[in-house]
Amino acid sequence: xxxxxxxxxxxxxxxxxxxxxxxxxxxxxxxxxxxxxxxxxxxxxxxxxxxxxxxxxxxxxxxxxxxxxxxxxxxxxxxxxxxxxxxxxxxxxxxxxxxxxxxxxxxxxxxxxxxxxxxxxxxxxxxxxxxxxxxxxxxxxxxxxxxxxxxxxxxxxxxxxxxxxxxxxxxxxxxxxxxxxxxxxxxxxxxxxxxxxxxxxxxxxxxxxxxxxxxxxxxxxxxxxxxxxxxxxxxxxxxxxxxxxxxxxxxxxxxxxxxxxxxxxxxxxxxxxxxxxxxxxxxxxxxxxxxxxxxxxxxxxxxxxxxxxxxxxxxxxxxxx
Amino acid sequence: xxxxxxxxxxxxxxxxxxxxxxxxxxxxxxxxxxxxxxxxxxxxxxxxxxxxxxxxxxxxxxxxxxxxxxxxxxxxxxxxxxxxxxxxxxxxxxxxxxxxxxxxxxxxxxxxxxxxxxxxxxxxxxxxxxxxxxxxxxxxxxxxxxxxxxxxxxxxxxxxxxxxxxxxxxxxxxxxxxxxxxxxxxxxxxxxxxxxxxxxxxxxxxxxxxxxxxxxxxxxxxxxxxxxxxxxxxxxxxxxxxxxxxxxxxxxxxxxxxxxxxxxxxxxxxxxxxxxxxxxxxxxxxx
Numbered sequence: 001x002x003x004x005x006x007x008x009x010x011x012x013x014x015x016x017x018x019x020x021x022x023x024x025x026x027x028x029x030x031x032x033x034x035x036x037x038x039x040x041x042x043x044x045x046x047x048x049x050x051x052x053x054x055x056x057x058x059x060x061x062x063x064x065x066x067x068x069x070x071x072x073x074x075x076x077x078x079x080x081x082x083x084x085x086x087x088x089x090x091x092x093x094x095x096x097x098x099x100x101x102x103x104x105x106x107x108x109x110x111x112x113x114x115x116x117x118x119x120x121x122x123x124x125x126x127x128x129x130x131x132x133x134x135x136x137x138x139x140x141x142x143x144x145x146x147x148x149x150x151x152x153x154x155x156x157x158x159x160x161x162x163x164x165x166x167x168x169x170x171x172x173x174x175x176x177x178x179x180x181x182x183x184x185x186x187x188x189x190x191x192x193x194x195x196x197x198x199x200x201x202x203x204x205x206x207x208x209x210x211x212x213x214x215x216x217x218x219x220x221x222x223x224x225x226x227x228x229x230x231x232x233x234x235x236x237x238x239x240x241x242x243x244x245x246x247x248x249x250x251x252x253x254x255x256x257x258x259x260x261x262x263x264x265x266x267x268x269x270x271x272x273x274x275x276x277x278x279x280x281x282x283x284x285x286x287x288x289x290x291x292x293x294x295x296x297x298x299x300x301x302x303x304x305x306x307x308x309x310x311x312x313x314x315x316x317x318x319x320x321x
Numbered sequence: 322x323x324x325x326x327x328x329x330x331x332x333x334x335x336x337x338x339x340x341x342x343x344x345x346x347x348x349x350x351x352x353x354x355x356x357x358x359x360x361x362x363x364x365x366x367x368x369x370x371x372x373x374x375x376x377x378x379x380x381x382x383x384x385x386x387x388x389x390x391x392x393x394x395x396x397x398x399x400x401x402x403x404x405x406x407x408x409x410x411x412x413x414x415x416x417x418x419x420x421x422x423x424x425x426x427x428x429x430x431x432x433x434x435x436x437x438x439x440x441x442x443x444x445x446x447x448x449x450x451x452x453x454x455x456x457x458x459x460x461x462x463x464x465x466x467x468x469x470x471x472x473x474x475x476x477x478x479x480x481x482x483x484x485x486x487x488x489x490x491x492x493x494x495x496x497x498x499x500x501x502x503x504x505x506x507x508x509x510x511x512x513x514x515x516x517x518x519x520x521x522x523x524x525x526x527x528x529x530x531x532x533x534x535x536x537x538x539x540x541x542x543x544x545x546x547x548x549x550x551x552x553x554x555x556x557x558x559x560x561x562x563x564x565x566x567x568x569x570x571x572x573x574x575x576x577x578x579x580x581x582x583x584x585x586x587x588x589x590x591x592x593x594x595x596x597x598x599x600x601x602x603x604x605x606x607x608x
Contacts, residue, residue: 285422
């Protein structure tokens with residue numbers, strides 16, 4: 001078990017090194033694309049901790065992404081804290097808030113009523129932001145002034161500089177996923193997912209574990225938001241609504257649950273590729289929808305399931321694996 | 322007094338629309354255990370079909386044509402898609418999510434996001450004490466109330482209603498009596514499509530519509546279906562009345578811009594107190 005975890009962490013770190021190399025080498029007009037992949041990849045992987053490992057379907061994941069961004073920007077611009085400190089505090093605060101909110105929610109609700117409560121909480125956050133124009137910018141959103149006109153380290157542009165931070169968050173999310181899945185905690189989560197009452201009978205309380213995972217996943221989403229807001233120089237309530245959360249869920253389901261490779265393939269295929277070919281947003285989202293509908297009918301396990309089928313067909317690959 | 326009456330009537334009008342959308346969701350979920358995220362698109366189809374046909378052939382002919390379009394599309398998505406996903410929650414959910422994203426954006430491309438108006442009934446009706454209410458709103462209240470009553474009676478008394486309820490209560494027992502879940506599922510989708518399309522037509526006749534109404538009514542429909550208890554038609558009615566009247570009262574007497582804050586808070590409180598909804602007898606878990 002530990003050997004698996006170490007091997008997978010090694011792969012994640014190697015991937016991180018590779019991503020740093022790519023981030024410093026991609027041409028200037030593709031840096032934003034790279035950042036989009038990193039941010040959405042990290043969001044989808046953190047979402048998978050709840051969906052894949054616990055069968056919880058949150059409809060408010062994007063709200064925590066936005067909360068992280070807002071918290072760090074406000075701490076930086078209004079309270080004057082340096083950005084790294086503001087970001088760190090924002091991540092921890094979001095995880096704690098998620099734990100406090102999540103404890104009664106996961107304790108009382110499951111299945112679709114969980115989805116509706118998280119949807120309502122997410123929309124409440126959006127409403128709070130829209131109703132406080134002085135501090136949070138209202139529906140207009142906030143403009144981030146940090147780093148405008150400053151020299152970035154290594155002579156990078158601000159987008160490229162934040163690529164490095166996003167790679168760090170991405171690797172952190174992958175490591176969290178790896179360590180949760182290949183540890184005793186992961187076994188307990190599997191037990192809770194498969195039979196909650198039996199898990200209770202074995203002497204551990206499902207509510208505690210669900211709250212823990214809800215807090216971790218929300219904290220990771222907040223970390224993405226912390227890096228995203230100063231990168232694009234703007235954060236607004238439209239990036240944290242229910243539609244965005246549902247879109248993240250779709251990306252995850254197309255990719256395949258409980259599969260890091262599948263989830264990332266889903267993001268690459270449905271988020272990055274359409275942006276690369278510069279399709280209009282409506283066409284892009286319609287394509288995601290069509291792909292999701294077809295994949296749901298053909299292979300409910302998503303891209304990961306398709307890949308597994310392909311490897312089963314090819315004896316050469318099977319021997320190698 | 323008259324102001325309160327008008328507010329309550331507007332609340333009841335909204336509640337009627339929510340009930341029509343929520344009923345379809347709850348019936349399809351009860352029968353097939355599929356949570357249909359694409360359900361709201363039938364509202365959009367109803368609204369835009371009415372607007373489109375009424376400019377071509379006049380309002381009287383447009384209503385049956387729009388219903389026909391909704392029924393045909395309902396049958397199409399069921400027979401080509403949902404029927405294969407019965408028995409697998411996640412698959413049905415994923416298919417409907419995909420359908421939602423696909424159709425919503427196709428409609429945005431086709432109809433653009435500029436608000437459009439449907440046919441109106443002109444004139445206003447004076448209420449006791451001097452307030453005025455538009456006739457088109459009165460028509461919507463009467464239509465939804467009549468349709469909800471018809472649906473309630475049909476669920477209790479007609480053959481299709483009995484089949485829907487039997488399959489919802491116990492799919493296996495119903496199948497031993499010759500009610501195949503796939504066939505009853507088709508009835509459920511057709512009934513749901515008709516109810517949602519009527520809701521869409523009603524919306525188009527009282528306010529400007531964009532292709533985004535589908536999603537917004539889908540979310541409210543989910544809220545009333547889940548607060549009412551998934552699979553329970555009476556729950557939908559109660560939850561919709563609660564939501565519609567709370568919305569109307571808060572927007573009239575407290576602060577119109579804070580309406581959604583109150584309704585979302587109400588949702589959280591109700592679901593934390595009664596996670597299975599107001600009227601649910603058994604534990605229903607999707608996912």
